[in-house]
Amino acid sequence: MSVHIENLLLAGNILINMANENRVIVITGASGAGKTSVARYLWVKYGVPRVITHTTREPREGEIDGVDYYFETAQTWNDNHFIEEISYSGHRYGSSYEGLERAWRKSRQSNHPGIISLVVDTIGAITYRQTIKEQAVIWFVTVSDVTGLQKRLIARGDDPKHVLERTSSSDFERDMHIPDELAQDATMIVNDDWQLTQKTVDQVINRFMTDQVI
Numbered sequence: 001m002s003v004h005i006e007n008l009l010l011a012g013n014i015l016i017n018m019a020n021e022n023r024v025i026v027i028t029g030a031s032g033a034g035k036t037s038v039a040r041y042l043w044v045k046y047g048v049p050r051v052i053t054h055t056t057r058e059p060r061e062g063e064i065d066g067v068d069y070y071f072e073t074a075q076t077w078n079d080n081h082f083i084e085e086i087s088y089s090g091h092r093y094g095s096s097y098e099g100l101e102r103a104w105r106k107s108r109q110s111n112h113p114g115i116i117s118l119v120v121d122t123i124g125a126i127t128y129r130q131t132i133k134e135q136a137v138i139w140f141v142t143v144s145d146v147t148g149l150q151k152r153l154i155a156r157g158d159d160p161k162h163v164l165e166r167t168s169s170s171d172f173e174r175d176m177h178i179p180d181e182l183a184q185d186a187t188m189i190v191n192d193d194w195q196l197t198q199k200t201v202d203q204v205i206n207r208f209m210t211d212q213v214i
């Protein structure tokens, strides 16, 4: 049996063969833009499972291990096989073979098998674009007003001092702009108004599910 090299994804020493029809909706953008909210909506309304990623940061109030993230220590980090990993705000974040496999398994039981979502920064999104090519479907989430975004993060329970630090960081500034590597065929979602965002997501996902065009 021949295997198309485009569909192979390397995670540590594990080679993943992505079936041709599989798609990963890679939801990217700045911290607080609403990426996780969009992923949650895709799960609740359309049954598209999200890949749970890993981090070494402490859980925020209300966050649950295995639901929001796999919360790792420096020791447990290496128990996973990472497809990509980054350092952000002094902590490690990464998406693993194990996390993707769990999402594919859930997806096979859903109404739309073969579609999963993943929330990452723009560096992670570029890695997926480069490794799985058009099987990574890029959604770039942004807002028009950073002050409004800061208020949302504070309302989420983030420490106001950390919000200021984070939104002044070079990582944040970078993720506010769509990188050239992704700009060509990304779907832009301006998440200023949640009702409108839901309508945009409905249009985009329905078009995809009927035409396989996204």
Ligand SMILES: Nc1ncnc2c1ncn2[C@@H]1O[C@H](COP(=O)(O)OP(=O)(O)OP(=O)(O)O)[C@@H](O)[C@H]1O
Pocket: 029, 030, 031, 032, 033, 034, 035, 036, 037, 038, 119, 152, 153, 155, 156, 191, 192, 193, 194, 195, 197
């Ligand atoms: N359109 C919106 N209007 C008001 N609040 C919103 C809107 N979209 C998301 N939020 C809220 O803003 C906060 C940040 O959203 P969310 O966690 O989805 O962002 P994110 O991009 O995933 O952030 P991070 O990358 O830091 O995890 C959440 O509390 C969410 O409920």
Ligand SMILES: Nc1nc2c(ncn2[C@@H]2O[C@H](COP(=O)(O)O)[C@@H](O)[C@H]2O)c(=O)[nH]1
Pocket: 029, 030, 031, 035, 053, 054, 057, 084, 085, 086, 088, 093, 094, 095, 119, 120, 121, 123, 124, 125
């Ligand atoms: N490249 C990756 N980025 C990730 C991953 N998991 C989360 N993230 C992004 O990190 C920042 C900070 O997240 P927060 O939850 O501490 O606010 C944010 O942009 C996330 O989307 C990952 O596995 N890879």
